[in-house]
Amino acid sequence: MNQYMLAIDQGTTSSRAILFNQKGEIVHMAQKEFTQYFPQPGWVEHNANEIWGSVLAVIASVLSEAQVKPEQVAGIGITNQRETTVVWEKDTGNPIYNAIVWQSRQTAGICDELKAKGYDPLFRKKTGLLIDAYFSGTKVKWILDHVDGARERAERGELLFGTIDTWLIWKLSGGRVHVTDYSNASRTLMFNIHTLEWDDELLDILGVPKAMLPEVRPSSEVYAKTAPYHFFGVEVPIAGAAGDQQAALFGQACFTEGMAKNTYGTGCFMLMNTGEKAVASKHGLLTTIAWGIDGKVEYALEGSIFVAGSAIQWLRDGLRMIKTAADSEAYAEKVESTDGVYVVPAFIGLGTPYWDSEVRGAVFGLTRGTTKEHFIRATLESLAYQTKDVLAVMEADSGISLTTLRVDGGAVKNNFLMQFQSDLLAVPVERPVVNETTALGAAYLAGLAVGYWNSRDDIAAQWQLERRFEPKMDDDKRTMLYDGWKKAVRAAMAFK
Numbered sequence: 478m479n480q481y482m483l484a485i486d487q488g489t490t491s492s493r494a495i496l497f498n499q500k501g502e503i504v505h506m507a508q509k510e511f512t513q514y515f516p517q518p519g520w521v522e523h524n525a526n527e528i529w530g531s532v533l534a535v536i537a538s539v540l541s542e543a544q545v546k547p548e549q550v551a552g553i554g555i556t557n558q559r560e561t562t563v564v565w566e567k568d569t570g571n572p573i574y575n576a577i578v579w580q581s582r583q584t585a586g587i588c589d590e591l592k593a594k595g596y597d598p599l600f601r602k603k604t605g606l607l608i609d610a611y612f613s614g615t616k617v618k619w620i621l622d623h624v625d626g627a628r629e630r631a632e633r634g635e636l637l638f639g640t641i642d643t644w645l646i647w648k649l650s651g652g653r654v655h656v657t658d659y660s661n662a663s664r665t666l667m668f669n670i671h672t673l674e675w676d677d678e679l680l681d682i683l684g685v686p687k688a689m690l691p692e693v694r695p696s697s698e699v700y701a702k703t704a705p706y707h708f709f710g711v712e713v714p715i716a717g718a719a720g721d722q723q724a725a726l727f728g729q730a731c732f733t734e735g736m737a738k739n740t741y742g743t744g745c746f747m748l749m750n751t752g753e754k755a756v757a758s759k760h761g762l763l764t765t766i767a768w769g770i771d772g773k774v775e776y777a778l779e780g781s782i783f784v785a786g787s788a789i790q791w792l793r794d795g796l797r798m799i800k801t802a803a804d805s806e807a808y809a810e811k812v813e814s815t816d817g818v819y820v821v822p823a824f825i826g827l828g829t830p831y832w833d834s835e836v837r838g839a840v841f842g843l844t845r846g847t848t849k850e851h852f853i854r855a856t857l858e859s860l861a862y863q864t865k866d867v868l869a870v871m872e873a874d875s876g877i878s879l880t881t882l883r884v885d886g887g888a889v890k891n892n893f894l895m896q897f898q899s900d901l902l903a904v905p906v907e908r909p910v911v912n913e914t915t916a917l918g919a920a921y922l923a924g925l926a927v928g929y930w931n932s933r934d935d936i937a938a939q940w941q942l943e944r945r946f947e948p949k950m951d952d953d954k955r956t957m958l959y960d961g962w963k964k965a966v967r968a969a970m971a972f973k
């Protein structure tokens with residue numbers, strides 16, 4: 478009987494379960510969307526039990542549709558939307574509040590207070606992050622501040638905190654283990670990425686009791702076995718976990734210093750492997766743990782763009798200019814250029830390198846001749862411009878000039894976008910055969926722990942190119958276009 482690795486990719490808008498074979502190929506995939514809650518402007522929440530239900534549903538679907546028996550699953554790897562915060566009761570498993578999603582701005586006020594007290598340099602130094610509502614720390618504080626008696630209960634050890642990896646491992650193991658991996662811990666604003674411990678000083682500032690925090694473990698290791706009643710009577714090793722962007726870096730086999738990938742999903746996240754060095758950024762990049770494996774941790778520099786594919790969803794659902802995200806490509810190709818139109822999709826502020834949570838979206842350069850095609854093209858181009866902003870600071874901080882960029886995520890199917898991206902960066906863009914690199918990374922991490930794969934060299938040999946986009950634009954045009962973008966961002970930031 479063939480054996481497979483099962484990856485669970487718990488993303489911002491959907492949960493996926495994917496079976497991979499030993500060649501790293503997708504055997505089958507099941508996917509399920511779940512509800513997004515927007516209780517107030519700028520707030521985004523999920524129901525953690527609904528997420529758990531969606532994960533159970535996709536596991537059942539993928540096995541039954543692929544006609545794979547639960548005994549044929551050699552191990553499970555988990556990857557997840559990062560930073561999203563759940564607090565639940567240890568005894569009952571009931572969450573005490575909705576999961577507060579990474580995109581949610583409900584802790585912006587807490588962040589302003591912390592910054593006003595001058596804490597930013599301290600958090601930067603210890604966590605590699607900066608004080609922003611994006612990260613888990615202030616989200617936990619918010620829940621403890623707003624749910625009656627929660628802080629006291631947490632101090633007594635009655636409540637547990639977890640990012641989604643922790644929540645799913647706890648649920649799958651029948652409440653037996655409360656763990657996270659280094660990559661997820663590094664996104665919480667509470668974990669010291671140099672000493673590799675929860676940091677007492679930061680916990681004190683945030684008012685988060687240590688008793689509620691999970692144990693931090695390597696990204697490739699057997700944490701527990703599935704509780705048989707959650708996995709068709711079978712105990713399968715849960716053998717790997719990593720935040721989705723770090724998992725994608727692993728799935729793209731970016732194992733050596735200087736290799737980078739960019740994922741074009743809801744947002745866009747570019748990570749560059751910096752090996753065993755935690756490189757501090759001078760330009761608003763995050764220093765983050767890529768993974769813990771083989772007895773050590775390796776680091777990455779990250780640029781986070783909050784709005785990318787979700788701008789295309791906005792064209793589809795908000796403006797109703799297109800019927801499907803894929804339609805955007807044909808519209809963009811119908812015109813030679815945007816005719817000077819720029820869309821700055823700063824719907825929830827701007828991340829790297831600007832870190833401005835007050836700025837909002839803007840459109841510039843409209844004329845009577847502007848058409849829907851120009852508008853759609855300008856929105857697609859904004860993904861590429863934001864990526865160029867990130868790449869420029871990444872090269873400056875790392876001192877490494879990128880020779881190619883590996884890409885993945887839903888929006889890389891768009892050939893127009895990929896060609897424009899290559900033109901704008903003046904660097905070849907490489908799209909792999911397996912676009913589900915996030916799930917593949919989680920499968921690889923778990924597979925290495927259970928001996929399904931032997932080494933990272935074996936994995937690197939499996940990476941296959943689907944298409945390479947070469948830069949074709951001349952330097953003058955590239956400079957002229959990018960100067961326009963910079964002007965548009967400056968103008969958007971001035972309008973507050």
Ligand SMILES: Nc1ncnc2c1ncn2[C@@H]1O[C@H](COP(=O)(O)OP(=O)(O)O)[C@@H](O)[C@H]1O
Binds near residue numbers: 491743785
């Ligand atoms: N052909 C396309 N062109 C542009 N954007 C696309 C295309 N196909 C999908 N997208 C965008 O990609 C995103 C989905 O990618 P995915 O990697 O599944 O995201 P996530 O994991 O963040 O949920 C959506 O925001 C969608 O608008």
Ligand SMILES: O=P(O)(O)OC[C@H](O)CO
Binds near residue numbers: 488490557720721743
């Ligand atoms: O779920 P995704 O793919 O939008 O990824 C979310 C990121 O992990 C947020 O940091």
